[in-house]
Amino acid sequence: FIASFPTIAALAAVSEDAVLAHWSGLGYYSRARNLHRAAQLIMQRHEGKFPQHFEDILALPGIGRSTAAAISAFAFHERRAILDGNVKRLLARHRAVEGYTGEKKIEDQLWQHAEALLSQRDIAPYTQGLMDLGTLICTRSKPQCPACPLQADCMAYHNGLVARLPTPRPRKALPEKHSTFLLLLNGPDILLEKRPANGIWGGLWCPPQIDSQFSG
Numbered sequence: 001f002i003a004s005f006p007t008i009a010a011l012a013a014v015s016e017d018a019v020l021a022h023w024s025g026l027g028y029y030s031r032a033r034n035l036h037r038a039a040q041l042i043m044q045r046h047e048g049k050f051p052q053h054f055e056d057i058l059a060l061p062g063i064g065r066s067t068a069a070a071i072s073a074f075a076f077h078e079r080r081a082i083l084d085g086n087v088k089r090l091l092a093r094h095r096a097v098e099g100y101t102g103e104k105k106i107e108d109q110l111w112q113h114a115e116a117l118l119s120q121r122d123i124a125p126y127t128q129g130l131m132d133l134g135t136l137i138c139t140r141s142k143p144q145c146p147a148c149p150l151q152a153d154c155m156a157y158h159n160g161l162v163a164r165l166p167t168p169r170p171r172k173a174l175p176e177k178h179s180t181f182l183l184l185l186n187g188p189d190i191l192l193e194k195r196p197a198n199g200i201w202g203g204l205w206c207p208p209q210i211d212s213q214f215s216g
Contacts, residue, residue, distance in 0.1 A: 001026060005039075009048055012039035020203060029203060034062025052076050073127040081114035082127055083107070086134025091117075092166035093138060096155035101166045181207040 001022050005011035011019070016036055023032035038060040042050060051057050052075075058068040066087075069080035083091075088101040091113045099106040119126035137144045145157055156162045177200070184191040184207070192205040 008039045008042050008050065011036060012043045016203065031062060033197065033203060034060075037061040038063070050075075054078065054080060070127060073123045077123055079118060079120075079123050081111065081118045082130065083111055083114050084131070084134075086138075087114065087130050089140065089166050090130065090134045090138045090150075093143075093156035093162060094150055094154050096159060096161055096165065098165065099167050100169055102169060106167075179209055181209050183207055 004022050005014070005019075014036075016033065019032050019036045020029055023029060026032070041060060042048060045051075046056070051060075054068055054072050057063060057071055058065065063071075066082045066084050069082045070084075072078035072080045073082070088107075088110055091097065091110050092101055092106075095110075095113050097106060097109055097113070101107060101110060133148070133150070137148045138150075143162060145151055145154075145162060148154065148157075151157055156165050182191070191208065193208050194205055195201050195203060197203050
């Protein structure tokens with residue numbers, strides 16, 4: 001993918017279908033569409049140069065608050081707090097925050113802690129250190145508490161809450177989708193239609209769908 005689109009301009013210049021074809025096998029296709037739209041916006045609004053201001057980075061498709069902050073910290077050494085999944089787990093244990101971290105009220109608490117604990121200097125290594133602690137030490141299962149440099153003031157560790165935190169995501173019934181597709185053949189050819197950008201299989205080519213319903 002990178003070899004095919006080595007620059008922002010190269011990515012912005014091609015069609016969405018070309019981008020999705022090169023993205024095949026690399027995961028969620030929405031990421032490819034967001035990269036493509038972001039490249040086009042950078043060409044239109046920033047003369048082809050990646051923006052350096054946090055608000056401009058945050059305005060790009062597919063980039064949320066934590067990702068924009070990480071880019072600002074690593075690329076431009078701007079003092080910004082991050083809160084990715086690993087850091088949420090780390091802070092939930094360090095500050096003994098109970099409640100599902102994906103819930104807005106709990107997430108807001110974690111953002112407050114992330115801002116309050118933010119280093120005054122060396123923001124890039126501090127940010128990398130947080131990510132590494134969450135990935136290698138404060139893991140989801142079997143966290144390496146004896147090796148953790150935050151053990152001395154970790155509230156979960158001292159109150160025996162490490163195994164309970166962060167609070168697991170509430171279980172929800174998985175929906176079932178029932179669909180009927182037409183398989184229309186003409187010799188070696190198969191009729192396909194491009195799906196809407198939003199929803200399941202967004203932007204991909206599929207046989208025509210004539211019926212669908214949700215249950216559960």
